[in-house]
Amino acid sequence: MLTLRTACGFLSNDSTMSSADLHLSKLPHIGTNIFTTMSGLAAQYNAVNLAQGFPDFDVPSYLIERVTHHMQHGKNQYAPMAGVLSLREKLAIKYASVYGIAFDPADEITITCGATEACFSVLTAFIKPGDEVIIIEPAFDCYEPAILLNGGKPVFVKTIYPDFHIDWQQVEEAITSRTRLIILNSPHNPTGTVYTKEDVQALRALLQRHDLLVLSDEVYEHMVFDGLHHHCLAADPFIKERTLTVGSFGKTYHATGWRLGFCAAPAYLTKEFRKVHQYNTFSAVTPIQHAVSDMLDDTDWHHNLSSFFQSKRNYFLNLIKHSGFKSIPTQGTYFQLLSYAAVSDKKEADMANWMVKEMKLAAIPVSVFYHDKTDQQILRFCFAKKDETLQQAAEILCKI
Ligand SMILES: Cc1ncc(COP(=O)(O)O)c(C=O)c1O
Structure with missing residues (x-):
């Protein structure tokens, strides 16, 4: 044994x-x-x-009231595969108002069962056997198994201790003709670092030299301190064209157990993403999607x-x-x-x-x-x- x-x-x-x-x-x-x-x-x-x-305090009582309301008013069957339309529309409005980014709710936003499912579906949609994927370490644990299950090869690049910044030169040296995708995560679990403007510029320069996709894990986008700002990578039009942005309503609304997340990406990437999502989970829990849609009106x-x-x-x-x-x-x-x-x-x-x-x-x-x-x-x-x-x-x- x-x-x-x-x-x-x-x-x-x-x-x-x-x-x-x-x-x-x-x-x-x-x-x-x-x-x-x-x-x-x-x-x-x-x-x-x-x-x-996960938080040990409660989700907003308004959300509980809205989930109960929608359960009692017939929102209990399959949601559309891409997600409840009003939720996708409100998320698109949020992206426009917070980051100045235009995502089309019809064919660029998909609601998922948490960010975990979104990451898995991204990697399954785009990684073929033998493809290499760059993971910046330390890294959250859900990426590597998804790469391996799809026959891909994780290639690890460490951030620099003690401030855990990315050495973009090292990232570039890790790229080969087999590299298909790079996974980035800011604000970052576990280090708590937040990408700077310089990181975004370095990434853009890298993508101009190498034809890669980006999986941008931004589940902590609304938790940034000391006057710093979250740089949503898709705010840069060149980066956006090749990036799948993953987020989590579970993190934003203290409701990790509700398993609600999303993936926002250009239509040509979303089309492939949805092919996997529809056979992975098909759709996320219907009344919760309606409740979160209501909650998104509260921009405060x-x-x-x-x-x-x-x-x-x-x-x-x-x-x-x-x-x-x-x-x-x-x-x-x-x-x-x-x-x-x-x-x-x-x-x-x-x-x-x-x-x-x-x-x-x-x-x-x-x-x-x-x-x-x-x-x-x-x-x-x-x-x-x-x-x-x-x-x-x-x-x-x-x-x-
Ligand atoms: C960096 C990161 N990505 C993704 C996830 C998964 O989020 P979700 O709970 O929405 O699946 C987590 C959860 O801890 C995380 O820390």
Whole structure:
């Protein structure tokens, strides 16, 4: 029997595989992901959970009222494959007003079952066996398996520690005649970095020299701090022509469990994207699409989200300022990286394991976001939590 481990070295639930299972598996080196594993350990050890990226406060009550309304008024059958039209139209209006970008709701916007489905459908639509895909590391975990399942080859380029900026020269050196697509993510999970104007310019120059598609994962677009701005890559017309932009209503409306996201892209790309989406999930949950469409009328919501999460970040950082954990600046998302190098020489996976079991606090080792498990003695903490939860976590951190 062979032992299968999750990316960070925790034993996964399906932890043993026979060689027959290995022969069967299309993803033999991938186990239960770290978020499921850590949330499971947090529940088992009754720990404060700052590991998985979800809020522990409620969705807006207006949304609950609207979902209930639409369920009670017959919106319970299949939604159109591309998504409820009013939702696509309102999203197009938002793109125009927030970023000055024109997306045609008819053939350039598709509503999906979360950004995860959108990423999977993009990679399935465009990656053929042997194609190479550039992933900038550290990286969220849903991209690599989708590339592998389609016979593609992930090519990893690391950002530069400690500010995690992209070295565009290194990106260019990773491009070969087989490179089909590059995956970008800003605001960035797990580092909290936000692309600059210079990043956008460097990307445009790269795309002018190389014929690539871009998957731009912008699920944290409305969580950007300290007066910085989110640069939606599609705001640059040259980049837009070859880019599929992925977003998540789950992130924007504190409703990750509702599994609602989208993909916005030029018509020639959307046409291919929808061929996969229609046989992957067909359509997302109907009453939720109607409710989110209603919610999009409240433009204050997404305008105020950054200041809401900036206050959470500041609150958390203030509580731990006398601890031995050193913060690595976060410009966006709802994640804070903390270096524990001053308090322990444990490896990240061991530190996270020890913390959840002995100290009753769950966090994510950043090494799991690297294919080679690069270890920098950093953990990722989610601050999308009630103040009480952040206080409990901070008390523990101050004791370590
Ligand atoms: C960078 C990034 N992309 C995509 C997703 C998936 O979003 P969704 O919950 O809408 O599937 C997440 C969720 O944590 C994420 O952090």
